[in-house]
Amino acid sequence: MTEILSAVLVLSITGAIFAVVLYFVAQKFKVIEDPLIDVVAEALPGANCGGCGKAGCRAMAEAFVKQGNMDGLSCPAGGAEVAKKIAEILGCTPEEKEPQVAVVRCNGSCANATAKTKYDGMRDCTFANSLYSGESGCAFGCLGLGNCAKACQFDALSLDPETGLPVVNEEKCVACGACVKACPRGIIELRNKGKNNRRVFVACRNKEKGADARKSCSAACIGCGKCAKTCPFGAITVENNVAYIDFNVCKLCRKCVAECPTGAIHAVNFPPKPAAAPTPAPADETGSNPKNE
């Protein structure tokens, strides 16, 4: 009997001592977390894509709550809908942001930029980029090994087996920018979705002189500057032998598309035969080509 009693006693006393120690430790190391963080985290998409620049959705929720408003913070994956929800929770007005989409600025398809060599190394764009110019010889074009598609958390990017180029699914793309970071050649850009989802952009990044660029790809921008001269809005700049269209200035008139001698400028999601457009683009390969979007 005494053995049982002593055992119960000893265990009870040690239990009591540990309880007191644990109580003080818990007080000392208490983590006070705003319950709002959980609510905000719940409202975020939870894809942890990193598009906002934070480590994940939870970190983003913490940032929202800490700041108390939405200035300078936005979840590109969630878009306007999520922004509205979070604004409600935080009791502020969401920041107005033009919706964006990822755009592939290379038209070096298998047909346009024929392969002069064959690559048989590791299937990774960053690695291939550190080795050489690429199968077509263009040191600025898409390598077609799919780092962008691997980086996309929303299944919005895939490689077209026919052209060898990445294709953006506009419906699924949330413009998180993961593909932009994944591309070692900076081919993918986030551009405003534009009116009626229509966009005009230069699908080339080749900085070589015209003749050299054409050697590796028939659809390369040769930096002739015709588009910049034609543009009535001054939206186009030609620098380092390559043109760039500023999407904030472009009014989607498509004069440049008609002017481009190599078909490097792409206009997407325009109706096939524009009746009301001021200068109808000729219906050749320079016209709308949704495949490359």
Place this chain on the structure above:
Amino acid sequence: MGGVHPEENKISTAAAIEEFPLPKTAVILMNQHLGAPATPCVAKGDKVKVGQLVGKAEAFMCANVHSPFSGTVAKIDTCKDAFGLAKPAIYINVEGDEWEESIDRTPDIVKECTLEPKEIVDKLKAMGVVGLGGATFPTHIKYSVPPDKKAEYLIINAVECEPYLTSDHRVMMEHAEEICIGVSILRKCLGVPKAYIGIENNKPEPIAVMTDMAAKFEGIVVEPLKVKYPQGAEKQLINAITGRRVPSGKLPIDVGCVVSNVGTAYAVYEAIQKNKPLIENILTVTGKKLEKQHNYHVRFGTTYNDLIAHSMGSLPETTGKVISGGPMMGKAVSNLDAPTTKGASSLLVIDEGEAVRAEESNCIRCGKCMNACPMGLEPYLFSALVKNHRIEEAGAHNILDCIECGCCFFSCPANKPLLDEIRLGKNLYRGILMAKKK
């Protein structure tokens, strides 16, 4: 430690060194060495002579570039190198073969060198001499030993453990005396009592020739070495000759060693004794399917297409790859219009069947890559870490110690592109380190 035994395929050993004819036009790249590119110091329309300085070294890690041809400068522009990447270059229309008067072109061998070590280093710098073992490290920097370090051993790398390559073999057979004079100059420059020339045992003729010649010189010892790839890698060679190990992240000079290629020793002789800048090197043109094997004295600026046209007419139809360097560490040439550079040691034509990479399968944890790694690293681990973007962990496992010899890839039964993955990991880890420094 580690190493593999690839098929040697030294089929061009018997081909004596021939002079390669001058091309009609040539392109001289400004970054033929490790470090910053040289700055062109001639203008369009200028007449240049062979050996004239055309690219001046302005940065610390840089080497002078001299014209290997005489003629007129056609333009100063960029040129795509062997890998299709645009690099600054000087285009020259070759006219005749007029040399700078200061260069001694007589066949007489000049033995005496009265220059002081400092003068030797300065002359090497002026002559644009770089290491010809492949890394093209500027020689004058290597032989300017920092005052807090002391050189004890001079090691001359004549191992040539890469399969197919025979340029070192031929230069030893034909220019043994010049090499020994070059080695004596380098030995004097460092102030070390002895120089060791390491040669693999599979080259009995060069060993015999060099041993006979070395006996006539003071302080030169020929060391025959075990046949094993990569015996000629700097750290492995140091270990084989001195028994010392270069610690991770350190340089050979930290264990008192300076290693130079045998081709560099020959270039040093020519630069110091004959006033001839580095304008050409010995290049092996080889391949199993080629009718004739060649070793050429090629002036750099000659294009790969010139080499192919002169040596074999056109590439065999079944060519799978054209490689600059050996099959283990060389790089496939994707642009044959590109000019050769100081670092080019061979043009290797590999057949379709040989060039194919076998299909990759899963790692079976056999550990062959670990056994093969001469640096005692764990290639399979790097492969997994790099694939999962855990670059810093790979860095903690000393991924930067990898010498990129390719033994892991060679020995992998699952045909995993281990070296590709490690190279990617090294690049990414260097990027992380650079970002941290900032």
